[in-house]
Amino acid sequence: xxxxxxxxxxxxxxxxxxxxxxxxxxxxxxxxxxxxxxxxxxxxxxxxxxxxxxxxxxxxxxxxxxxxxxxxxxxxxxxxxxxxxxxxxxxxxxxxxxxxxxxxxxxxxxxxxxxxxxxxxxxxxxxxxxxxxxxxxxxxxxxxxxxxxxxxxxxxxxxxxxxxxxxxxxxxxxxxxxxxxxxxxxxxxxxxxxxxxxxxxxxxxxxxxxxxxxxxxxxxxxxxxxxxxxxxxxxxxxxxxxxxxxxxxxxxxxxxxxxxxxxxxxxxxxxxxxxxxxxxxxxxxxxxxxxxxxxxxxxxxxxxxxxxxxxxxxxxxxxxxxxxxxxxxxxxxx
Amino acid sequence: xxxxxxxxxxxxxxxxxxxxxxxxxxxxxxxxxxxxxxxxxxxxxxxxxxxxxxxxxxxxxxxxxxxxxxxxxxxxxxxxxxxxxxxxxxxxxxxxxxxxxxxxxxxxxxxxxxxxxxxxxxxxxxxxxxxxxxxxxxxxxxxxxxxxxxxxxxxxxxxxxxxxxxxxxxxxxxxxxxxxxxxxxxxxxxxxxxxxxxxxxxxxxxxxxxxxxxxxxxxxxxxxxxxxxxxxxxxxxxxxxxxxxxxxxxxxxxxxxxxxxxxxxxxxxxxxxxxxxxxxxxxxxxxxxxxxxxxxxxxxxxx
Numbered sequence: 001x002x003x004x005x006x007x008x009x010x011x012x013x014x015x016x017x018x019x020x021x022x023x024x025x026x027x028x029x030x031x032x033x034x035x036x037x038x039x040x041x042x043x044x045x046x047x048x049x050x051x052x053x054x055x056x057x058x059x060x061x062x063x064x065x066x067x068x069x070x071x072x073x074x075x076x077x078x079x080x081x082x083x084x085x086x087x088x089x090x091x092x093x094x095x096x097x098x099x100x101x102x103x104x105x106x107x108x109x110x111x112x113x114x115x116x117x118x119x120x121x122x123x124x125x126x127x128x129x130x131x132x133x134x135x136x137x138x139x140x141x142x143x144x145x146x147x148x149x150x151x152x153x154x155x156x157x158x159x160x161x162x163x164x165x166x167x168x169x170x171x172x173x174x175x176x177x178x179x180x181x182x183x184x185x186x187x188x189x190x191x192x193x194x195x196x197x198x199x200x201x202x203x204x205x206x207x208x209x210x211x212x213x214x215x216x217x218x219x220x221x222x223x224x225x226x227x228x229x230x231x232x233x234x235x236x237x238x239x240x241x242x243x244x245x246x247x248x249x250x251x252x253x254x255x256x257x258x259x260x261x262x263x264x265x266x267x268x269x270x271x272x273x274x275x276x277x278x279x280x281x282x283x284x285x286x287x288x289x290x291x292x293x294x295x296x297x298x299x300x301x302x303x304x305x306x307x308x309x310x311x312x313x314x315x316x317x318x319x320x321x322x323x324x325x326x327x328x329x330x331x332x333x334x
Numbered sequence: 335x336x337x338x339x340x341x342x343x344x345x346x347x348x349x350x351x352x353x354x355x356x357x358x359x360x361x362x363x364x365x366x367x368x369x370x371x372x373x374x375x376x377x378x379x380x381x382x383x384x385x386x387x388x389x390x391x392x393x394x395x396x397x398x399x400x401x402x403x404x405x406x407x408x409x410x411x412x413x414x415x416x417x418x419x420x421x422x423x424x425x426x427x428x429x430x431x432x433x434x435x436x437x438x439x440x441x442x443x444x445x446x447x448x449x450x451x452x453x454x455x456x457x458x459x460x461x462x463x464x465x466x467x468x469x470x471x472x473x474x475x476x477x478x479x480x481x482x483x484x485x486x487x488x489x490x491x492x493x494x495x496x497x498x499x500x501x502x503x504x505x506x507x508x509x510x511x512x513x514x515x516x517x518x519x520x521x522x523x524x525x526x527x528x529x530x531x532x533x534x535x536x537x538x539x540x541x542x543x544x545x546x547x548x549x550x551x552x553x554x555x556x557x558x559x560x561x562x563x564x565x566x567x568x569x570x571x572x573x574x575x576x577x578x579x580x581x582x583x584x585x586x587x588x589x590x591x592x593x594x595x596x597x598x599x600x601x602x603x604x605x606x607x608x609x610x611x612x613x614x615x616x617x618x619x620x621x622x623x624x625x626x627x628x629x630x631x632x633x634x635x636x637x
Binding site: 058122129130133137141255304310 | 373426437608615
């Protein structure tokens with residue numbers, strides 16, 4: 001088997017995610033939420049990696065696809081009896097129908113993918129700062145529309161009563177699905193062509209690679225996976241607001257990716273779990289936690305610590321905790 | 335029908351004032367980008383720090399309060415430059431931007447801890463509130479602070495232009511912005527140039543803090559965050575590569591926001607952000623190097 005066909009780079013991320021998933025069943029309900037939230041973060045960050053990591057183009061807009069997926073899955077799974085009262089202005093198509101759990105996740109993925117494709121058609125021509133600002137504009141537009149257009153969703157109010165179907169099994173399987181999809185894409189010819197454009201756009205074009213098309217593929221896949229992750233998110237929380245899928249989530253997930261290592265799948269997984277873990281741990285430390293001795297830190301320390309850690313990692317090890325590489329058993333020649 | 339007749343003098347004046355304030359921030363961001371090639375997302379936090387200083391020194395005489403604000407902002411700018419920006423100079427734009435994100439996040443969190451000691455978020459910076467009163471000029475109600483903003487912006491930009499064009503330091507800064515490595519080979523002192531850019535950028539942030547707290551005295555940890563984002567967008571749309579295009583971009587987006595906000599009836603303004611950002615995308619697609627940059631201008635991909 002050729003080295004490039006090896007499934008080895010998939011082993012570590014899968015093992016880690018399964019470990020977290022199994023772990024989540026062994027802990028108390030309140031701790032389980034942290035574990036599930038970590039798994040959903042993995043899904044989101046890996047979805048972002050599919051585009052940002054492979055293309056080298058920084059996009060601030062991926063969370064808009066998470067938002068669209070979350071709201072699509074959420075609005076269409078609110079029980080019919082309550083929907084008409086709680087969401088009065090909805091289009092009849094949305095108001096009079098409800099779909100099942102798996103269907104809602106697939107719909108979320110489709111919504112994210114379609115939106116990403118439409119947005120990507122014009123935007124994938126841009127690079128660098130222009131791409132960053134343009135994708136940021138997409139995030140702002142999505143946020144604005146979701147917040148104000150009450151015919152497609154709850155608008156500025158909280159969408160609640162969404163069935164909480166993301167328990168350990170769904171969260172783990174969902175995260176694994178996203179990881180496998182990202183791995184298969186990365187190993188495919190399309191993924192390799194896109195990475196070529198990341199390393200040297202001019203040389204890649206000279207070998208006949210259509211930069212715009214490859215970026216569009218990745219962007220669309222990334223959008224679909226992000227939408228799927230949004231579906232997982234809304235079914236974990238049981239509710240969603242536009243502010244939960246906006247600036248703070250954009251920053252946190254992007255930082256998770258960069259801290260882990262932008263250019264590798266393993267980096268995405270490690271970054272997401274590490275930052276989630278730290279965040280949860282400090283969140284409990286704010287209330288006093290027993291680690292051999294009692295650790296009690298003032299409120300607000302958690303955010304300071306997470307921000308400080310991220311800044312520290314970026315200054316000291318800019319290629320991320322994983323150095324931007326996948327974890328394989330093969331030893332590199334020194 | 336002229337723009338004046340369409341939206342009214344009141345809106346125009348307010349829009350110019352907003353544009354002027356944004357132009358100041360744009361210069362601050364553009365200066366640092368010029369020499370460090372760093373997009374400083376944490377710029378708004380400098381303004382926030384200045385605003386908090388003004389709030390905490392509300393009881394002081396006005397001059398003392400402003401002096402404290404400037405001192406704090408300058409100290410913070412230099413600290414950030416030394417601790418964060420300098421080690422990161424060789425990294426990719428993605429890493430640099432995310433790091434400034436992390437710094438902005440961190441500073442917000444620190445501010446939240448400091449602010450919450452009295453159990454409320456938000457401090458009032460009201461010593462300069464008198465400037466928020468209006469003065470009638472030719473039938474139009476102009477707030478004094480708007481006049482101050484326009485005058486200060488014009489004066490500052492004029493002085494800056496003089497500095498860059500006529501002084502040795504300005505020459506060095508322009509050389510460093512054009513090609514850092516070669517400039518150093520020719521004898522330009524890197525640390526002096528970077529220090530000056532950071533210092534000037536800090537002065538501008540402090541000025542903006544003073545102006546903003548007059549119009550919005552309640553200071554919260556995310557003060558000036560929205561403005562920073564808007565200005566960043568404006569700067570990239572205008573053309574971040576050169577200082578005057580960046581400034582013009584900042585002014586333009588402030589002015590445009592002010593005009594559109596004043597011209598649309600209130601119930602329609604809810605979709606204003608979408609309209610503005612759709613326009614931004616359009617401009618970036620047509621002119622990726624910036625609206626005001628020459629058509630031959632290179633994209634900002636310099637290593």
